Amino acid sequence: MQRIEDYSMYPDARGRFGDYGGSFVAETLIAPLAELDAAYRRLRTDTAFIAEFERDLKYYVGRPSPIYHAERLSREVGGAQILLKREDLNHTGAHKINNTIGQALVARHMGKRRIIAETGAGQHGVATATVCARFGLGCVVYMGATDIERQKINVYRMKLLGAEVVPVTSGSKTLKDALNEAMRDWVTNVADTFYIIGTVAGPHPYPQMVRDFNAVVGREARAQMLEQYGRLPDVITACVGGGSNAIGLFHAFLNDRDVRIVGAEAAGEGIATGHHAASLAAGRPGVLHGNRTYVLCDDDGQITETHSVSAGLDYPGVGPEHAFLKDSGRADYVGVTDDEALAAFHRLARSEGILAALESSHAVAQAIKLARELPHDRLVLCNLSGRGDKDVHTIAAREGISL
Amino acid sequence: MSRIDARFVELAARERTGLIPFFTAGDPSPEAVVPVMHALVEAGADLIELGVPFSDPMADGPVIQHASERALAKGVGLARIFDWVREFRLRDTATPVVLMGYMNPVEIHGAARFAADAVAAGVDGVLLVDCPVEEIAAAAPLRDAGLAQIFLAAPTTTGERLARVCAAARGFLYYVSFAGITGADRLSTGDVRERVAAIRRQASTPVAVGFGVRDAASAAAIGEFADAVVIGSALVERLAGAAHADEAAERARAFLSPIRAALDRRT
Numbered sequence: 001m002q003r004i005e006d007y008s009m010y011p012d013a014r015g016r017f018g019d020y021g022g023s024f025v026a027e028t029l030i031a032p033l034a035e036l037d038a039a040y041r042r043l044r045t046d047t048a049f050i051a052e053f054e055r056d057l058k059y060y061v062g063r064p065s066p067i068y069h070a071e072r073l074s075r076e077v078g079g080a081q082i083l084l085k086r087e088d089l090n091h092t093g094a095h096k097i098n099n100t101i102g103q104a105l106v107a108r109h110m111g112k113r114r115i116i117a118e119t120g121a122g123q124h125g126v127a128t129a130t131v132c133a134r135f136g137l138g139c140v141v142y143m144g145a146t147d148i149e150r151q152k153i154n155v156y157r158m159k160l161l162g163a164e165v166v167p168v169t170s171g172s173k174t175l176k177d178a179l180n181e182a183m184r185d186w187v188t189n190v191a192d193t194f195y196i197i198g199t200v201a202g203p204h205p206y207p208q209m210v211r212d213f214n215a216v217v218g219r220e221a222r223a224q225m226l227e228q229y230g231r232l233p234d235v236i237t238a239c240v241g242g243g244s245n246a247i248g249l250f251h252a253f254l255n256d257r258d259v260r261i262v263g264a265e266a267a268g269e270g271i272a273t274g275h276h277a278a279s280l281a282a283g284r285p286g287v288l289h290g291n292r293t294y295v296l297c298d299d300d301g302q303i304t305e306t307h308s309v310s311a312g313l314d315y316p317g318v319g320p321e322h323a324f325l326k327d328s329g330r331a332d333y334v335g336v337t338d339d340e341a342l343a344a345f346h347r348l349a350r351s352e353g354i355l356a357a358l359e360s361s362h363a364v365a366q367a368i369k370l371a372r373e374l375p376h377d378r379l380v381l382c383n384l385s386g387r388g389d390k391d392v393h394t395i396a397a398r399e400g401i402s403l
Numbered sequence: 404m405s406r407i408d409a410r411f412v413e414l415a416a417r418e419r420t421g422l423i424p425f426f427t428a429g430d431p432s433p434e435a436v437v438p439v440m441h442a443l444v445e446a447g448a449d450l451i452e453l454g455v456p457f458s459d460p461m462a463d464g465p466v467i468q469h470a471s472e473r474a475l476a477k478g479v480g481l482a483r484i485f486d487w488v489r490e491f492r493l494r495d496t497a498t499p500v501v502l503m504g505y506m507n508p509v510e511i512h513g514a515a516r517f518a519a520d521a522v523a524a525g526v527d528g529v530l531l532v533d534c535p536v537e538e539i540a541a542a543a544p545l546r547d548a549g550l551a552q553i554f555l556a557a558p559t560t561t562g563e564r565l566a567r568v569c570a571a572a573r574g575f576l577y578y579v580s581f582a583g584i585t586g587a588d589r590l591s592t593g594d595v596r597e598r599v600a601a602i603r604r605q606a607s608t609p610v611a612v613g614f615g616v617r618d619a620a621s622a623a624a625i626g627e628f629a630d631a632v633v634i635g636s637a638l639v640e641r642l643a644g645a646a647h648a649d650e651a652a653e654r655a656r657a658f659l660s661p662i663r664a665a666l667d668r669r670t
Binding site: 014023027031032170183184187188190218284286288289290292294295297298301 | 543582
């Protein structure tokens with residue numbers, strides 16, 4: 001295993017995180033990606049741009065989000081102290097807005113007036129529609145027909161915000177197909193269109209750009225830990241679908257070797273059943289959606305359908321930086337089942353009065369497992385990436401309750 | 404000399420525009436693949452592009468997406484595709500065959516193993532849609548095994564990058580006539596003529612033009628200045644739903660013959 005000296009050096013100029021990442025796209029997309037890379041390279045160190053971004057994070061999103069000590073939950077679990085980074089308190093209810101604000105600002109600087117996005121559960125779609133309304137940009141969101149059926153409220157929310165929601169009926173009619181369709185739109189309309197990808201996947205520079213915009217989570221958390229507890233946490237954990245909230249939390253801690261890092265993937269009905277979305281725990285290196293990363297596919301390279309109770313984790317790939325962190329041994333990725341996530345959802349609701357998103361409930365479940373194994377004076381920091389209001393219907397339906 | 408190079412030398416000598424039909428392996432049916440390949444050659448194809456179906460064909464329009472889905476539903480994979488090429492080679496050792504598809508099946512198969520299997524089956528070239536010249540290292544085993552890696556050039560491929568693409572191209576360079584997905588209707592012959600002329604000045608390989616070529620008229624218009632014309636979605640559309648292999652072969656022949664005739668009238 002290769003020892004990495006400084007994780008902040010990645011990706012390299014070609015968008016590589018070790019063997020992962022890159023730009024595996026059709027020729028037509030190379031020029032717009034190069035244009036985006038050049039613009040972003042300039043903006044990411046531009047003090048006026050950074051100030052603009054931080055102003056919106058503060059006054060529009062409501063940052064910083066607090067770190068909350070879940071005392072009753074910790075006591076019940078009977079191990080280490082569980083701390084929650086409350087990204088659920090952001091405007092629109094999740095970390096997703098950090099990225100959409102950042103990318104919308106980049107779009108504006110590039111003079112692009114039309115925004116497209118893909119969405120699975122609808123959270124990224126809502127966050128994109130929100131910033132498009134805020135900046136007066138046209139917004140088209142691609143969403144799998146199956147997901148549209150499952151997430152009617154978010155579809156309506158996007159429409160209220162002025163976005164057009166386009167159903168995608170190809171393939172499995174879910175997130176990966178929405179991403180394919182958004183790419184096709186982008187290829188066709190590159191001149192005036194900016195594609196806001198919702199996770200740390202896609203071709204370079206997306207994995208880097210989306211990470212940078214979400215890295216505020218970890219930067220804040222690291223400073224808050226030092227301020228509130230006088231030290232860094234012993235373990236940090238977050239859920240991983242595409243991996244944007246996780247990399248957002250992890251990134252600031254990558255060079256802190258004493259901080260253990262654990263990603264919680266969706267093990268669905270259990271990895272052994274094949275019905276899951278655990279790309280890192282059960283997949284293999286391949287190429288999907290413009291980058292080399294771990295993917296879930298069959299022996300012929302066909303991407304397989306995934307399953308998770310949480311639509312936001314239901315993705316057969318994962319951000320290439322996570323693949324890199326797995327292979328370098330810096331982070332561990334483990335599976336959390338649907339049932340474990342649901343149990344954690346209820347437990348957090350009853351013990352702390354917080355309804356977590358089903359995605360984030362995977363992280364809470366993992367935090368509980370980690371805390372249980374550690375003494376009382378240890379600190380486990382868990383990214384509570386989103387709130388659970390959107391999932392109330394799913395949970396009720398699953399438990400046989402009609403609302 | 405490779406089969407692809409020999410074919411283009413022969414075309415140039417005969418002052419004939421190359422005709423390159425594309426269809427998705429396994430659609431309309433697995434049984435139809437080899438009969439359709441032979442029918443296309445009989446109707447005037449100079450090279451055959453065989454699509455390797457992929458679950459997530461990001462650069463393809465709805466026609467080829469659906470053909471891929473139908474083929475995958477019938478269990479089509481690389482092993483069977485190699486078998487079909489091998490069977491085609493029993494009767495045809497002259498017509499080059501290029502596999503066109505996406506990276507993931509090659510990566511999962513293992514690029515070196517893929518290359519060896521492809522060469523053994525009689526495949527001549529590979530076009531990986533999502534492997535631009537920046538990622539050429541990933542496909543090195545293909546070239547090492549003697550396969551021609553076909554690259555795409557787009558309207559947005561200019562300057563230094565165009566030079567890189569031209570330098571890397573083997574077999575022929577595939578010019579994508581417009582920024583879009585396969586099968587869309589956005590062809591503007593005038594723009595393409597200018598761009599192809601510029602590319603031909605730089606490229607050491609012949610230049611084929613595809614995307615948006617639908618029929619005899621559009622093929623003849625492109626054929627006036629390109630070394631070869633690629634026609635895909637319109638053929639896939641015509642083949643779809645053929646009840647049996649004979650009917651698919653007959654449709655392929657009926658589709659391609661008038662295009663061949665239109666290209667030949669020009670010369």
